[in-house]
Amino acid sequence: MVSIKRLISLFSVSWEQTLICLGSLVITLFILLVIRQLVKQRRPRGFPPGPTPLPIIGNILSLKCLAGEWINDEYCYFIIQIFSLDLGGVSTVILNGYDAIKECLYHQSEVFADRPSLPLFQKMTKMGGIVHPNMKVLTLFIPPHILLNLYISEECLFFLDAIDQHQGKPFNPKHLVTNAVSNITNLIIFGQRFTYDDSDFQHMIEIFSENVELAASGWAFLYNAFPWMEYVPFGKHQKLFRNANEVYDFLLQIIKRFSQDRVPQSPQHYIDAYLDEMEQSATDKATSFSQDNLIFSVGELIIAGTETTTNCLRWAMLYITLYPRIQEKVQMEIDCILNGRPSALEDKQGMPYVEAVLHEVLRLCNVVPLGIFRATSQDAVVRGYTIPKGTMVITNLYSVHFDEKYWSNPSIFWPERFLGCNGKFVRHEAFLPFSIGKRHCLGEQLARLEMFLFFTTLLQRFHLQFPEGFIPSLSPKLGMTLQPRPYSICAIRRQQ
Numbered sequence: 001m002v003s004i005k006r007l008i009s010l011f012s013v014s015w016e017q018t019l020i021c022l023g024s025l026v027i028t029l030f031i032l033l034v035i036r037q038l039v040k041q042r043r044p045r046g047f048p049p050g051p052t053p054l055p056i057i058g059n060i061l062s063l064k065c066l067a068g069e070w071i072n073d074e075y076c077y078f079i080i081q082i083f084s085l086d087l088g089g090v091s092t093v094i095l096n097g098y099d100a101i102k103e104c105l106y107h108q109s110e111v112f113a114d115r116p117s118l119p120l121f122q123k124m125t126k127m128g129g130i131v132h133p134n135m136k137v138l139t140l141f142i143p144p145h146i147l148l149n150l151y152i153s154e155e156c157l158f159f160l161d162a163i164d165q166h167q168g169k170p171f172n173p174k175h176l177v178t179n180a181v182s183n184i185t186n187l188i189i190f191g192q193r194f195t196y197d198d199s200d201f202q203h204m205i206e207i208f209s210e211n212v213e214l215a216a217s218g219w220a221f222l223y224n225a226f227p228w229m230e231y232v233p234f235g236k237h238q239k240l241f242r243n244a245n246e247v248y249d250f251l252l253q254i255i256k257r258f259s260q261d262r263v264p265q266s267p268q269h270y271i272d273a274y275l276d277e278m279e280q281s282a283t284d285k286a287t288s289f290s291q292d293n294l295i296f297s298v299g300e301l302i303i304a305g306t307e308t309t310t311n312c313l314r315w316a317m318l319y320i321t322l323y324p325r326i327q328e329k330v331q332m333e334i335d336c337i338l339n340g341r342p343s344a345l346e347d348k349q350g351m352p353y354v355e356a357v358l359h360e361v362l363r364l365c366n367v368v369p370l371g372i373f374r375a376t377s378q379d380a381v382v383r384g385y386t387i388p389k390g391t392m393v394i395t396n397l398y399s400v401h402f403d404e405k406y407w408s409n410p411s412i413f414w415p416e417r418f419l420g421c422n423g424k425f426v427r428h429e430a431f432l433p434f435s436i437g438k439r440h441c442l443g444e445q446l447a448r449l450e451m452f453l454f455f456t457t458l459l460q461r462f463h464l465q466f467p468e469g470f471i472p473s474l475s476p477k478l479g480m481t482l483q484p485r486p487y488s489i490c491a492i493r494r495q496q
Helices: 002-040 060-067 072-079 097-105 119-125 135-140 145-164 174-189 199-214 218-225 227-231 236-258 270-280 291-322 324-338 345-350 352-365 397-401 444-461
Strands: 082-087 090-096 380-382 385-387 392-396 462-465 490-493
Touching (some): 082 218, 090 218, 097 392, 174 291, 199 291, 227 236, 236 291, 270 291, 324 345, 324 462, 444 462
Antiparallel strands (some): 082 090
């Protein structure tokens, strides 16, 4: 009996010591990880200054300042031309104002053309997508302007007829605008448009839009800093991953559907051409053509071809409804030039006021306020500061369009700033909604054409007004893109 009690006593002591040792080990490891993270957060010699980072998470909470929401004494950093942020151990340089961005993206275009290697991007796309050699496949199926004009003009009729069904009663235009714009990209990718009541496609577009918002959340940046967060069962990053998996499965099925009747080497759309290239390079171990990359490419094309242009048009409709006098001037110019016929690409030159309005929408709304994230391909020197190779670089395009050196009263919606004394359209140097340099937006020309044709066709047929008593909000929803908050309008048939 005594020996048994003594054994239990020894076991208890041993167990307590084991727990103490394990606890000490966990605390020690935690302290070492914290020290390692703090060392990572130290700015390199000659690096641009910035706000003091918080331990571990750095300046992630300061990201919303880049969209003009200043936080106390941090304001001083967000009005200088170059500074740095620590995004959970990811050293990032922010370029503010037109002069600094032009110096880097235009004069040092090659140096600032890399894509940052972020864990979130790697997980979501495996670094695939349209940036790889399959870009040449896409160029085969970008129609000439004449055919694009036809695609968009035909979609405009579906768009107007769908609006007509509301018979002047209030409706939220987001759904219809998103469908109309995405169908132009769908014609290129699939060779076919989707009807506005296709619930599966609608659901996918909603998920895409949600992920664009989630990708700019604090959780996403925390994941970039701590990839092991993938195993944390809660947080917005998990919603992001669930959405991505759902979209992946949907795109896989839709790609299979549109490739069923494929004739090899006789491509009818982007998917056919990609599969041709994939088969030809099947024996090349270094090829980037694969089924996964096809799915990621299609997803990127749909997002790029839908999200930004949709939000631009929604902002344009919001502002043109908010300012009836400007809407009246736009419609007078449209009526004068078109005289009842459909709008076309060549009409842009004859509509300087319409062009001015659309440019002012792009300037003021800053749909992609931080542009495309970049990384330095080699060590760089900017304004006397040293930026090491591989540093992530964010171009604050929002700051360009509110740079008082180039824009008077930049917070005011004033299309006339794009008109000369003779009433002709005037280009502004510090107008960069599509960025500049080697990685500027590849879809710029398509986006401009879509905006012009949808906008002029809409206002040719309808007068837009808000429902009685409705007060719209001009405060955007923050994300990778800035989209207007939901609003309703009434589209009244015009008497021409």
